Amino acid sequence: MKKIIMLSLVLSLSFASCTSQQKIAETKTSTPENYLKAISQENLKKNLYVIASDEMQGRNTGEPGQKKAGEYIINQYKKLGISFPKGADSFYQKVPSEYMKKGFSPKLNDSENIWAYIEGSEKPEEVLVISAHYDHVGMKNGEIYNGADDDGSGTVAVMEIAKAFMEAKKAGKGPKRSILFLHVTGEEHGLHGSRYYSENPLFPLKNTIANINIDMVGRRDNLNPNDSNYIYVIGSDRLSSELHTINEEMNSKYVNLRLDYKYNDRNDPEQIYYRSDHYNFAKKGIPAIFFFNGIHDDYHKPTDEVEKIEFDALTKRAKLAFALAWELTNRENRIVVDRDGK
Template sequence: MGTCATPRYTTKISNLKNSIHIVDSNRVMTYAKTITSKELKKHLYTFSSDAFEGRKVGEKGQKLAADFIRSYYKKENIKSPPGISNYYQTIPESFFSNKINASENVLAFIEGAEKPEEVIVISAHLDHLGITEDGKINNGADDDGSGTVALMEMAQAFKQAKKDGYGPKRSILFLHLTAEEIGKRGSAYYTQHPVFPLENTVTNLNIDMIGRVDDLHQDNKDYIYLIGSDRISKELHYISEKVNNTYFNINLDYRYNAIDDKNHYYSRSDHYNFARQNIPVIFYFNGEHDDYHEVTDTPDKIDYDLLERRAKLIFATAWQLANQKHRVVNDENNDLLK
């Protein structure tokens, strides 16, 4: 009839996959290798120690944890973002309910060299459950000490790259969130009072529990659950897969990404507040285990080699997102899907 048929959906997806080109394939692994199980273990044994009293929102232990993170960034000479006083985004008591004390998100920032206004947000929550009624400390080594120390190590790797003259093209915000355990309130506050305009936030990579192995993967622990990666931007999803296939070949398990997932993991961690703003997200998660939200979630039970490997995957994904030619495109704006 002289007209062109609309490409089939499978062809569109194929075209999308073929449009993704890995950048800096040699360089990214050079800096990924600076993320080590030894340093992760050192940081986590401190961060999830009894000295931090379970890091309950607004309490002494959480304040000590926030200061520990801030001191690390100062030592590494990784700056506080513009408009933030000394790394802290203070959240007033009035933002919380149930007489929760004022708290703070901890933010560190590496400015992009070419497109500094475009920001990749990598996040993990710093708070946990505090002390039980009978005086036992919830150390929260996996939840979310594992994500916290992974974020610190990634920041160090990006900083070293910048020092060597290979800084990211886009900016990266390392966002340590408070109050996740009481309803994602730290990320709610950030998205309501963003340091950088939300329309300039390219994506959120959120890390919440990546140091353990759940019951479903005892025979093959080289896995990680990815949740939300294709909900807003299929390009993000296929970038994530291509990075993994290029460098790691970790089993990316999507079972909890199902729309009808009875656990509702997609809405249970901090990435969800970014997704609600139509920002593409990936939630990295190792699944629940017997020590989840128990006082037995201690640093001696973390698989540090596995934590290192997962952190490297997230770092390499962030590197790709920060350095490829164009920012990730949401599906409704992606010409390859029309």
């Protein structure tokens, strides 16, 4: 009888030990699911009501309103405990007025890209860039063009993604690769800020594993009047088959948006692939993916206001970008570049 009791005790302790080890293993293997909830609809709204307020005067490139918006962005990063990147001496990368004369730009003042950074725990030299432009078109005929969707929505999404990664880092689950959160200037006047970064990178482009670009993700477009549970995905298959596949997997597993590839069609007349900041990374051979909600009636009009943002849709789209970024920064190998970009 004693032998039976002892055997039962040993088996019980052995099972408890195995269960405990399994729980430890599960804890060490974190997933984006644990931090998706950190992307808060309320926080997105709070930040966007500031970024796209009249106080920012439409955030025209190099003007006081844009600089004030930039100061707000930086202060939010400071509150989160996220600093500027190694190798930089501030949150700013100056983009000179002289540089922005290229293309169709009017005379612009000196402006700045804004960057924040979370260093990777295992492969810090490899960097994912998550970008959005924080400029808009300013004021015209006394009216303020607040650009809540374009691209206030992408701006606050990047900030919220950074917050979620910082929560993971504080819990000991920070990304294995580094992340550069890049708020670029001058997009509205010719993609100047992203072009400047791509030509003057802080980190070698050969170590930049991918770019996730977020530009207009807070509304539904005229092609989807009855449904906002979608996102246009552009460029994901141009340079890397893996980037495309991983994005679809992350969406299916965690978010379940309808992924629409209309604007990724090489023959689409809008040619959106060439019209946002991801393109300046793609043309340097860096796999890039662009999330976009399409064109609506308030595009580049003073009626692009925060009150028209669909924050439930914005939140889901930000969560998809976060889940994709999580996988790209934590997977064993960096994604392949196996296509020619066309």
